[in-house]
Structures are given as C-alpha cells and as structure tokens.
Amino acid sequence: MTLDTVKHAGGTPDVEQPWAELGLKQDEYARIREILGRRPTGAELAMYSVMWSEHCSYKSSKVHLKQFSEKKPESDAMLVGIGENAGVVDVGQGYAVTFKVESHNHPSYIEPYQGAATGIGGIVRDILAMGARPVAVVDPLRFGAADHPDTKRVLPGVVAGIGGYGNCLGLPNIGGEVVFDSCYQGNPLVNAGCIGVMKHEDLHLAKASGPGNKVILYGARTGGDGIGGVSVLASETFDAAGKPTKRPAVQVGDPFQEKLLIECTLEIFREKLVAGIQDLGGAGLSCATSELASAGSGGMRVELDTVPLRDATLSPEEILMSESQERMCAVVEPDKVERFLAICEKWDVIATVIGEVTDGERLEIYWHGEQIVDVPPRSVAHEGPTYHRPYARPEWQDALQADDAGTLPRPGTGAELKDQVLKLVAHPNQASKAWITDQYDRFVQGNTVLAQPEDAGMIRIDEETNLGVAMATDGNGRYAKLDPYTGAQLALAEAYRNVAASGARPLAISDCLNFGSPEDPAVMWQFAEVTRGLADGCLELGTPVTGGNVSLYNQTGEVAIHPTPVVAVLGVIDDVTRRTPIAFAEEGQLLYLLGDTREEFGGSAWSEVVHGHLGGLPPRVDLAREKLLGEILISASRDGMIDAAHDLSDGGLVQAVVESCLRGGTGARLVVPDGLDAFTFLFSESAGRAVVAVPRSEELRFTDMCGARGLPATRIGVVDGTELDVQGEFGVSLDELRTAHEATVPALLA
Template structure:
C-alpha cells in the first residue's frame, strides 16, 4: 500500500475513503474536505474521526454544557475552570487542588481488568498534567443486577483492575460507590476520579507556544493497543493485510506510570516545561492538535521518531493508538538536554518528535513525506456541533403517576423489622467491604477518612493539618423519575456528604452517563439533567470545574437510567476536627436534622420490598442544603458533635445501622410526634442528617440550630448492642452485621 501523502491526496480527489467505518457522517466528511480544500489523507481522516468522535468533541452535548460557564457562580477559589485537563481550586495556605471524574465504561465491559485499570491511569495523568502530585483516587461504579451471571465476570475484574493499578501507584482509594441495577446489564459504568495537590505557582496548562520549542514524547512505547478506543476506528480500514482487529482496550502498566509521575514532577520542579498534555483518548492525534491549537498554532511532527512496541504499525495507527503511560511536553531548546537527563534517570523513554513553528498548521511527516497538513483548531476545538432534537418521553407522565406512596406498607412491627433487615442486606445497601478491602485506602499515611465514610478526607499539609474532602454521588432511579431534580439530588447529596465530615464544599466535577443522543427521550433527559446541575451549582455557589460526558450507554434499544455522577470537593482547615459516621460512645444523643416527609419515589425501600420504580423523587431545597451544611461544619469545628451521617438511599434506618456498625454501639430510637415509624425509618427526604451530640453540648447545639432555623429533633440515644425502635422492634447488632456483610461475598462466591 503506497503512502497517502498530502500531495497525493490533493491530486486524487475521487479516491473512496472509509469515513463511515470510522464513525463519521457524510456531512462531517464533506466538512473536512471543505476545511482542507481537498480530500483528507488517510492519516488526516483518522485524526478527524477520533477527535470528532462523541467522546472527544462533545458534539451532542456541548450546546447544553455551556450552561456550566454561563451560570457559573462567583467563586474566588476557582483558579482553572472548564477547558483544561482538570479544574483547579485554591484551598488556602498557598495550596491548589485539582480534581476530575471521567468514564471508562465500554472498555470495562469488554475487558474488565484492563478497562478499569487504564481508567485509573488516564485520570491520574490528567491530574499530573496540571502540575500536581496525585494524592488519592475514587471510583463510582454501576453494575447490572447483582445476581446476574455476567456481574460475576465484570465486577471482580473491574475491582481488581482499579485496585491493582491504584495500589501499585501508591494512591489511596478514599471514596466512590457500588450500585446494582438491571439497567446497567451489558453496560456497566466505571467512573474514576483523582485528586492532586500543588502550590499555586506550579499550575501547568496544555499549550504549545514559542517557535523553536521542542515537542517531546515521553513514557511508554507506542503499541497497537487502544486503537479505536474512543471511536469505531479499526485498523483493517487502513490495511487489509493486518490482523482483523487490534484490541480496542488499552493495556496498563502501573509501574511505568509511577516512574512517569516522579519523572514529570521532577521536570516541573526544575521548570523545564512550557506546556504539557497527557496522551489519553485519541492518543497523539489529541495531544498534538490540542497543544498546537491552545498555543501559537504551528507544529511540525516527525512521526517516524515515535518509539514503537510494534514495528508494523502504520502512521494512522500510531496517531490513533491510545497506549497508556505517555505524555507530551513542550520544552525550550536550551532545556531539552536536562529534560532528557531526568527522563533517563527515571528510566523513562523520551524522544524529540517535533517542534513548535511560527505557522498556523499542524504538519506531520512520515519518513520525509508529509501525511498531515491541517489547521489544529479544526481538529481539536472546531468539530461538529449538534442541536439534537429532544422531547419529553411519552412514558414520563405514567411513570411519575405510578406513585410509590401507594405501595403496601408493613402492617405489623414484625413486618417492619423484616423490611429493615431486607433493606440493610440488599445489594445496594449492603456492606461494600468486599470491594473496598481490595483497595489500599491508607497508603502514604494522609488518609483521614475513607469508605464507608460519607466522604473521603485527605490531609495535604502535615504541619497545619489542612485537608480536602471528596464525595461522589448519583442516583439513576431519581434521575429517571425527574432528570432535573435527580441531577440536583446528586449534587445535594455529594455537597451534604462533604459537609457531614466538617469540610466546606468548594467546587464540582461531574461524569454524565446517558444513553444514545440520537434518541430524543435520552437527549431530553440529558438537557434537563445538565440544566438542573447548572442551576444547582449556581445556587450552592459551587462552580463546575470540568468533567466528562459518556453517551451511547445502552444495549440495543435499552438505555441505562440517566446517571449524572457528581463529585464535590471541600476544604477542611484542620483534619483533626473531621467528623466520622461512627456512633462510638454510650450516652451520645441522636438528633435528626431537617424535615422528614412521605417521600418514597425511587427509594431503596420501594426497590427492595416492591421492585418498584415510579412517582416523584424527593423534593430539593438547596437553601436548606446550604443551611444544613453550615450547621454541620460549625458543629464539627466547635466540637458540638461526635458523629454525623447524611440521610439518602435507605433513609434514617440505613444511616443509623451503618453508624452503629461502624462504631460497634447500639442505638435506641423513639418516633417523634407527627411521624409514624415507617416514614421515620424509610423516607428519603433530602436535606437531612443524623448526628451524635455529647450530652455536654446538647444545649449549645440546640441553641445554634434554633437560632439558624434548622429543625433538630432528638430521636434517641447511643446505647447497648441492639438497634431498637421503641414500641416496634429490636435487632441485635450481631444480626445486623451478619445480614449487612454477607450479601456481596455470597453473590460473588
């Protein structure tokens, strides 16, 4: 096969090209020809196909995502916002924290271990590229039905991949979720997040400026793994003599990544880098076009200089490969020698593959022949923009009318007790220790709180005890019932979880997981959810700093529940004042904060007891969420509470059981006037928390809540070795522990 050069392309306008097989629409292909004034070369076509894919270009979602900028609240802490590898916020004392959540859903279904492992690797490099040292990871996960045979294949592989990669990097896994629902069968959600820490002056951006500056590719060699990972790119399109298909899933090497991290941090410390980008989705196509586009615009690359693991790779495959553990740096000529010395010290391969030019084109050569000549912005930032049609689905009214409040409730105390045990032992409410015990949650010695706490908390300064908290939350059942409210409930829960530890919520990242954008019903869900999240962030004063959109999450015609996962980052001035969830001392007084209403739509009770989804989700009151957060933060800081746990999935009884089991202490609960035992225990009203107050602080705590207008109802006391609801039932902690902890191991046995 002769090389398809720019000159050859200009002289052969009628050559048939495999644009459809690469995932491009005909009008997109025609637009590429219009931009170039000729047909693209094979290499150019490959670059455009992956960079204009849904994953890289956000072509169906960006018209809605712009709300995050338009509605962004004033926030002095925001240092770097949407558009870079990750957002950055000021957390005080000269420190900045960067964080982001992304998806690796489809690769993790095909090859669970490597799909999940490289999801961790990719998000860690995003954080590294901002100039920060990665300090912790989180993993919000969704799987199909817990008892489905394929869940036994996917879940253990995903967990092993996350643990294997993160543990080898020496990064604690401090938070996340594990949720089961049949809607994720065949399409699990593997979202991964990372936090990094740096000083303000250490922030780095992805741009290539300064003609004559060198383009250095460093890290692992480029192989044939991951080609087409973010589009439908398949290598036989380019050369039918090659194997029928290259693996679409990348293969990770965490030890190589650990060397890459330390090497990169050292070149940062010596101020050797003018711009930097990690190689993730779309590989070199993304790194070169984005760096050039965000810089002065011109770049020349000699592709045959790229170190390869497989000498048979074509130029197109090299440009498309998503091989892991690679970075691309822009380095001034006088600093190249030192840069290469540091890479050699860390046993990291580094190669000058090009330079920044004073032009406005990205030019790529292969053995002296020009195979790419494009305006870089047209590849990286000026892809298609779709205004997809969207419409409220015709089944939405019937779904909301199917009110969960009408479901049969327990008629006797014995039934109530049985339903509590059913809830506590259900897959979504059961202990996830089988998962989290495979992660190192305390490596590096700075983990203050980790699963199953409300939020992970990491100390970032050993002298001052400054720390940050991160919580990720999402509820696809709520969001299916009402996408606008569901997205706000995810935001509110993550915000509340952060505040429950005593940290002040600062900013948001998100991972928006939805079905096919070509379905107007799915697009309506997406539009409503993004509108809800943007409005909610504006109200709470927490800007969206970045994130990820994952579409086409469906099997055949069956889309997943719309699942916006929201990560909230908070700051805590002194981690020694953090609040855990554990009820740890007899005599602590239990207070329920907030209002409890009959709200069961999308609830865990309706799912576990009745296998039902219908009605409306709990109402959202963001002013109340802010007030609750202020009370929780002040009470933590001033020593008024010993424990706090937010109320969400499973309601009060789930929170009380978790806090009792965590602390090894029982609780006696009373049903307050105006509520019945069932509603008290199972309602999922938002804006609530349960706190344990030392008797010596009761008056001061009540005075604070009363002065601020937050309902605070005394509902019991920490005592004994049972969970008792007076007048109804009593369950020994030993029985609760057995039920709570046995479920997941039994399902995966």
C-alpha cells in the same frame, strides 16, 4: 502501497475513504474536505475521526454544557475551569487542588481488568498534566443485577483492575459507590476520579508556544492497543446479546511505568523545564499534538517516524490513533532539552524529540520526510461538529411519575418493620461493600483521614497545619429516571451534604454524565434536563463546575441505562483533626435528626427492595436548606459540638443509623417523633437531612445554634446497648444486623 501524502491526496480527490467505519457521518466527512480544500489523507482522516468523536468533541452535548459557564457562580477559589485537563481550585495556604471524574465504561465491559485499570491510569495523568502530585483516587461504579452471571464476570475484574493499578501507584482509594441495577446489564459504568495537590506556582497548562521549542514524547512506547477507542468504542452501543458491533483493542496498562512517569514528570516540573504539557489518553497523539498546537501561539511540525514503537508494523494512522497508556507530551525550550532528557533517563523513562513549535498556523506531520498531515489545529481539536439533537419528553414519563410509590403496601406491625429493615440493609445496594473496598489500599502514604464507608473521603495535604480536602461522589439513576432535573440536583445535594457531614466546606464540583444514545430524543431530553438541573443547582449552592466528562451510547440494543449523572464535590477543611466520622462510638451520645421528614418514597430503596418498584416522583429538593444544613454540620464539627454525623439518602434514617452503629460497634435506642409514623420515620428518603451524635455536654449549645439558624433539630434517641431498638416497634441485635449487612456481597461474588 503508495504512502497517502498531502500531495497525493490533493491529486486524487476521488479515492474512497473509510470515513463511516471510523465513526464519521457523511456530512462530517464533507466538512473535513471543505476545511482542507481537498480530500484528507489517511492520517488526517484518522485524526479527525478520533477528535470529532463524542468522547473528544462533545458534539451532541456541548450545546447543553455551555450552561455551566453561562450560569457559573462567583467563586474566589476557582483557578482553572472547564477546558483544561482538570479543574483547579485554591484551598488556602498557597495550595491548589485539581480534581476530575471521567468514564471508562465500554472498555471495562469488554475487558474488565484492563478497562478499569487504564481508566485509573488515564485520570491520574490528567491530574499530573496540570502540575499536581496525584494523592488519591475514587471509583463510582454501576453494574447490572447483582445475581446476574455477567455481573460476576465484570465486577471482579473491574475491582481487581482499579485496585491493581491504584495500589501499584501508591494512591489511596478513598471513596466512590457501587450500585447494582438491571438497566446497567451489558453496559456497566466505570467512572474514575483523582485528586492532585500543588502549590499555586506549579500550575501547568496544555499549550505549545514559542517557535523553535521542542516537542518531546516521553513515557511508554506506542503500541497497537486502544486504536480508535474514543471514536468507535466510546461511541458504540451493544447488541441485544451484549456484544459490541466492533471490537477495537482495549488499552493495556502498566502501573509501574506510570509510577516512574509520575515521579519523572514531577521532577521536571520542579526544575521548570516545560512550557506546555499534555497527557496522552483518548485519541493519543492526535489529541496531544492538535490540542497543544491549538492552545498555543503558532503551529507545530512532527516527525512521526521518530515515535518509539512497541510494534514496528504500525501504520502512521495507527500511531496517531493509538491510545497506548503511560505517555506524555511536553513542549520544552531548546536550552532545557538536554536536562529534560537526562531526568527521563534517570527515571528509566523513554523520551524522544518528535518535533518542534513553528511560527506558522498549521499542524504538519511527516513520515520519513513525506508530509502526511497539514491541518489547522483548531479545526481538529476545538472546531468539531456541533449538533442540536432533537429532544422531547418521553411519552412514558407521565405514566411513570403517576405510578406513586406512596400507594405501595406498608408494614403494619413491628415484626414486619423489622423484617423489612433486615431486607433493606442486606440488599446489594445497601449492603456492606467491604468485599470490594478491602481490595483497595485506602491508607497508603499515611495521609488518609477518612475513607469508605465514610460519607466522604478525606486527605491531609499539609502535615504541619493539618489542612485537608474531602471528596464525595453521588448519583441516583432511579431518581433521575423519574425526574432528570430533580435527580441531577439530588445527586449534587447528596455529594454536597456528604462533604459537609465530614466537616469540610464544599468548594466546587466535577461531573461524569452517563446516558444512552444521543440519537434518541428521549435520552437527549434527559440530558438537557440533567445539565439544566446541575447548572441551576451549582449556581444556588455556589459550587462551580470545574470540568468533567460526558459518556453517551450507554445502552444495550434499544434499552438505555437510567440517566446517571455522577457528581463529585470537593471540599476543604482547615484542620483534619476536627473531621466528623459516621461512627456512633460512645454510649450516652444523643441522636438528633436534622431537617424535615416527609412521606417521600418515589425511587426509594424501600420501594425497590420490598416491592421491586420504580415510579412516582423523587424527593423534593430545597437547596437553600441543603446550604443551611451544610453550614450547621461544618460549624458543629469545627467547634466540637458533634461526635458523629451521617447524611440521610438511600434507605433513609434506618440505613444511616444501622451503618453508624455497625461502624462504631454500639447500639441505639430510637423514639419515633410526634407527628410521624414509624414507617415514614425509618424509610423516608427526604433530602436535606442528617443524623448526628451530640455529646450531652454540647446539647444546649448545639440545639441553640440550630434554633437560631432555623434548622429543625429533633432529638430521636441515644447511643446505647448492643441492639437497634425502635421503641414500641421492634429490636434487632447488632450481630443480626451485621450478618445481614456484611454477608450479601461476598455470597454473590465468591
């Protein structure tokens, strides 16, 4: 077989090439030929196919994502924004924090354990590549119906993969979500996030500058796993039977190799041995080489046959497309190469010089002396196609919104209220997820301050000053289905509220936008509305988008998932000893409801649990109120005015109170406020609210602060006894609530 070299390609313009099988459209293939002035070689075609995929090029989404830059709020904290491996923010005292959320949805459906494990591995390397030490992970998850047989196949494997990889790395898993909905049947969402910490001077970027600087590939050997993952798997829909039409190999992870890679890389950073660095994740070497060269000041020459392999039969195209895990690519000055290699040897990490930076403008790749790639690197990495996909509000949207949840039958007696409360807290979406989170090490390294089931995860990053950061991830696909614009802002508001409830000041966000096929105008309308909602919301809250991920083609047959924007908010707290937990821990604490409660049940947990209903409008959003509520929660935490706080979201007040009572092991007596009926009081999902436990000694100071700032604060009860007592309506013991809350998930998945 003749090697398809650049020279050979130039002389054989009519050779048929498998561009369609690699996920390219005919006009995209024609554009590649136009850029090169000839047909591409097989290796070039492989590179363009993975780099021009939805996953890497954002070709269907970037026309909408540009709003995040156009509407970016002013922020003194922002150090690195959209475009790098992860965003970076200043958190004070010379520290910077980098964080990001990404998806590994389709691989996790095909091979749950490895798909989820390598999702953790990939996001950790993104954080590492910025120069930071990874310190914690989070995992927002969505699965099909909890009682569906395939959920029992997928969920345990995903959880085991996340726990297995993260636990082996020694990274605490401090937050996330688990949501069940039949719309995710056959297409679970496995999103993974990571937080990293560094000093400002340790920041590194992905660029290859300086002619003569060496390009070093280090980490695991390259194998045949994950070949074409981003061009085929991440852009693949599943048929009605839940089977992908193509089955490229899912990446296989080795967390112990990654742990060595992390420590090796951090030592390399400490000795300032790299001029540029990039992790190898989606698109593998195709991405690392083209992005490094594109972001630098020159070209790059790579000798591909020097790449260490696990499988000697791999072709050049397969090497370029392989997404084998635990690999990094560094640009190193010649006089530092020897020391770089010595550190790698110390950590038992394979390192190989595979090329060098040139003074040209091309990315050139050779195979045993024959040139197989000669491309402008920007055309591969940053100048992929841009689609202005047609989008239109779906015809069914009006009917869905008109199907008002407020007209559903409501409980008429205290006994019926009690029955529905027990059903709510036992539903898989509201029930305890301890069966899942207990498989994660939440406290390794000893710096975890808050973790599941708290409102936000919190990590101490300086042991002397107690400086810390908090993160919460949220996203309600039911709200976004009813109104994508409002649903996106509700996800942002909830994550913002969760961080503030912990006592931390929200700084910035990352997002993971999960949608169906962009070729469906209804899906693209949802996407356009969500991005518009997020951009407008972040501008009003002053929380810039630092980066994130778009995951498209999440659907089974013709049925798309609910639009599911997952929003991660990062916050900073000066002293983690002042954090606020959710637990009602001491009898006599006074319970206050902050915010306004309205009859808002569209997309609510109550409408789903009791009636199996989705319709109407989601709760309204008032971001100015969210900001005020956040300021009150942060000030009260800092000044010792509250002992506990819990945001109100899915399930309303009663869900929050039950969780806080069970967390602290104490009961509560609640009184329905004037102007509200018991049902609305307990189950409404109005946004911009929280319940707080106030020491009696601080009641006057706290209520004066709320009054002076114009935040409604209503005393609704007291922490007391061993039951939840809604006076005049019903009482239910903590034992009965605990049984209902904790038995569901183990029974489903045992």
